[in-house]
Amino acid sequence: MTANPTVQAKPQALIDGGFPAGGLMSLPAVQWARANLFSNWINTAVTLVFAYFILKGLFGFLSWGVFNAIWSAPDSRLCREAKGVGACWALITEKYRFILFGTYAYDEQWRPAIVIVIFIALYVASAMRRFWNRNLVFIWVGGLALIGVLMWGGILGLKYVENERWGGLPLTLSLATFGIAFAFPLSILLALGRRSRLPAIKAMCVGYIELIRGVPLISLLFMASVMFPLFLPEGVTFDKLLRAQVAIIMFTAAYLAEVVRGGLQAIPKGQFEAADALGLGYWQKTGMIIMPQALRLVIPPLVNTFIGLFKDTSLVVIIGLFDLLNAVKAAIQEPQWRGFGVEAYISVSIIYFIFCFAMSKYSQKIEADFAQARNR
Amino acid sequence: MTTTAAARSTAATQPIIEMRGVNKWYGEFHVLKDINSTVLQGQKVVVCGPSGSGKSTMIRCINRLEEHQAGQLVVDGIELTNDVKNIEQIRREVGMVFQQFNLFPHLTVMENLTLAPIWVRKVPKKEAEETAMAYLNRVHIPEQAQKYPGQLSGGQQQRVAIARSLCMKPKIMLFDEPTSALDPEMIKEVLDVMIGLAEEGMTMICVTHEMGFARTVADFMVFMDKGEIVETAPPKDFFANPKTDRAKLFLSQILGH
Numbered sequence: 001m002t003a004n005p006t007v008q009a010k011p012q013a014l015i016d017g018g019f020p021a022g023g024l025m026s027l028p029a030v031q032w033a034r035a036n037l038f039s040n041w042i043n044t045a046v047t048l049v050f051a052y053f054i055l056k057g058l059f060g061f062l063s064w065g066v067f068n069a070i071w072s073a074p075d076s077r078l079c080r081e082a083k084g085v086g087a088c089w090a091l092i093t094e095k096y097r098f099i100l101f102g103t104y105a106y107d108e109q110w111r112p113a114i115v116i117v118i119f120i121a122l123y124v125a126s127a128m129r130r131f132w133n134r135n136l137v138f139i140w141v142g143g144l145a146l147i148g149v150l151m152w153g154g155i156l157g158l159k160y161v162e163n164e165r166w167g168g169l170p171l172t173l174s175l176a177t178f179g180i181a182f183a184f185p186l187s188i189l190l191a192l193g194r195r196s197r198l199p200a201i202k203a204m205c206v207g208y209i210e211l212i213r214g215v216p217l218i219s220l221l222f223m224a225s226v227m228f229p230l231f232l233p234e235g236v237t238f239d240k241l242l243r244a245q246v247a248i249i250m251f252t253a254a255y256l257a258e259v260v261r262g263g264l265q266a267i268p269k270g271q272f273e274a275a276d277a278l279g280l281g282y283w284q285k286t287g288m289i290i291m292p293q294a295l296r297l298v299i300p301p302l303v304n305t306f307i308g309l310f311k312d313t314s315l316v317v318i319i320g321l322f323d324l325l326n327a328v329k330a331a332i333q334e335p336q337w338r339g340f341g342v343e344a345y346i347s348v349s350i351i352y353f354i355f356c357f358a359m360s361k362y363s364q365k366i367e368a369d370f371a372q373a374r375n376r
Numbered sequence: 377m378t379t380t381a382a383a384r385s386t387a388a389t390q391p392i393i394e395m396r397g398v399n400k401w402y403g404e405f406h407v408l409k410d411i412n413s414t415v416l417q418g419q420k421v422v423v424c425g426p427s428g429s430g431k432s433t434m435i436r437c438i439n440r441l442e443e444h445q446a447g448q449l450v451v452d453g454i455e456l457t458n459d460v461k462n463i464e465q466i467r468r469e470v471g472m473v474f475q476q477f478n479l480f481p482h483l484t485v486m487e488n489l490t491l492a493p494i495w496v497r498k499v500p501k502k503e504a505e506e507t508a509m510a511y512l513n514r515v516h517i518p519e520q521a522q523k524y525p526g527q528l529s530g531g532q533q534q535r536v537a538i539a540r541s542l543c544m545k546p547k548i549m550l551f552d553e554p555t556s557a558l559d560p561e562m563i564k565e566v567l568d569v570m571i572g573l574a575e576e577g578m579t580m581i582c583v584t585h586e587m588g589f590a591r592t593v594a595d596f597m598v599f600m601d602k603g604e605i606v607e608t609a610p611p612k613d614f615f616a617n618p619k620t621d622r623a624k625l626f627l628s629q630i631l632g633h
């Protein structure tokens with residue numbers, strides 16, 4: 001807004017004249033609002049119009065989502081009466097166990113509940129610099145072993161639950177966690193291979209990356225579930241969940257490889273030469289000099305890909321696995337809860353959002369830490 | 377300082393770098409043309425010549441940052457071939473200081489200095505840190521050990537880079553225009569470190585246009601032009617009576633401003 005200074009000065013003086021010094025008007029927030037939102041009449045008008053719509057939207061959502069909402073009901077009759085006026089959170093209170101745990105044996109659902117807690121604890125531990133040492137490897141191995149025991153059971157008096165019946169949030173978290181844990185190292189090797197001076201290795205990596213990037217994940221998953229078994233010798237089976245996991249890893253690795261390669265290309269030639277001149281071998285140079293710098297440069301696109309992977313795990317629906325999103329879909333397929341999709345999707349969106357937002361925030365934090373350390 | 381230079385070079389008889397008919401091409405472009413030169417242990421060589429004459433390329437062949445395509449290059453008794461073992465062995469004995477410092481920005485000064493001794497020479501960490509501190513003292517910046525390179529001035533960074541090479545206890549030091557990227561007031565602090573190193577008897581090959589340094593330190597000058605070694609002479613003779621027209625022209629440009 002190009003404010004004419006004389007026009008701007010006039011109301012300012014009037015307002016200042018109307019209030020004693022040190023009053024409400026001198027609060028920083030009020031001063032900020034006056035400078036940015038009400039500096040002239042156009043600004044004021046725009047501010048008021050937007051404020052009207054924002055408040056109206058907010059009030060509409062609150063009255064639907066909170067004041068008129070049905071919070072619990074044994075069946076959907078109450079909800080149907082309130083439809084359009086109030087939200088039916090009763091669907092969630094009734095169905096949350098199916099949404100969170102899928103078709104996992106009902107009486108045993110405390111086990112996936114603990115698994116969720118373990119996953120989150122592992123993420124939190126990995127995020128803390130205090131744990132960034134060799135022990136983290138043991139923490140993860142122990143955590144994952146415990147998760148495996150809890151999910152499968154079959155020992156320690158736990159009932160065996162086959163992985164065809166796993167579902168909901170634990171499934172989403174496993175697919176995403178193992179997806180990242182395997183795709184990331186694989187992508188580093190692919191990126192290095194793509195820059196290799198050995199033609200055979202380079203061609204293989206380029207071929208792999210271009211081939212996998214060129215097809216949608218959904219078709220990879222489909223191929224993994226339908227075509228893959230055709231190539232295996234008779235009698236060898238390879239379970240559905242594992243096949244989906246492999247497809248996700250292969251897909252994500254191709255994308256991550258290009259992100260990592262971008263970082264590698266940004267490293268000045270002098271860094272390679274200085275490492276060479278000191279006599280460092282290829283893996284020492286790559287592991288201690290080049291990769292740490294390259295990966296720091298590409299934290300934002302790396303996390304972008306991680307977040308994408310986290311959400312893409314929901315595509316396993318096409319091979320009949322019930323991850324978080326598909327468990328919701330299944331829950332609202334039941335005749336009596338049909339038509340309450342909005343509430344269900346809002347709830348699971350909140351869960352997805354919490355995980356993705358945490359990743360995003362965390363990546364900003366470590367970026368800032370690294371930048372500070374190097375004082376650039 | 378000048379008095380000792382001649383005395384040392386007579387004492388040194390062991391050839392440590394031998395180039396025999398070294399040639400190199402970038403595609404069609406002939407960068408190094410039949411380079412012949414021998415450097416004895418403890419000698420200091422200053423290489424000069426116009427821009428693009430192949431000075432950097434030549435010294436980078438000595439530690440195989442560049443590959444020569446014809447001729448023989450023997451460093452510390454080992455011939456440089458495609459054998460990776462030989463290359464790594466030679467690089468351990470040859471330190472290099474670059475125009476752009478090339479410190480590792482994600483590591484502290486101390487980590488920059490101890491990384492190669494620990495991983496390449498397998499020196500215990502504690503010992504490597506003691507050595508590193510000793511060299512930081514030598515280059516007069518022991519108080520910067522825990523800082524990151526980005527927090528130091530150019531002159532300090534270049535001194536860290538020199539210390540980093542010295543921590544590997546090399547037999548030969550290569551310098552490629554170590555002061556060209558520095559502000560004038562920082563050049564002296566780096567040259568002083570290099571002069572100190574020369575006095576201790578280190579074998580040094582320096583590409584530099586600092587002619588005062590060359591006069592003080594060099595056992596002989598190597599003048600290059602268009603990929604050839606045009607003239608080799610002790611600095612006294614080279615500056616007073618350059619034999620070739622090309623060297624005369626170069627000296628008039630560089631000394632006459």
Ligand SMILES: Nc1ncnc2c1ncn2[C@@H]1O[C@H](COP(=O)(O)OP(=O)(O)OP(=O)(O)O)[C@@H](O)[C@H]1O
Pocket residue numbers: 402405407425426427428429430431432433434
């Ligand atoms: N990678 C390369 N590919 C092709 N030509 C190159 C390459 N590197 C250097 N050259 C060419 O080789 C010649 C010699 O380069 P070099 O860097 O050795 O010169 P120099 O004497 O060190 O010059 P300066 O004083 O500018 O550093 C130059 O003409 C340069 O353009």
Ligand SMILES: [Mg+2]
Pocket residue numbers: 431432433552553
């Ligand atoms: Mg050069």
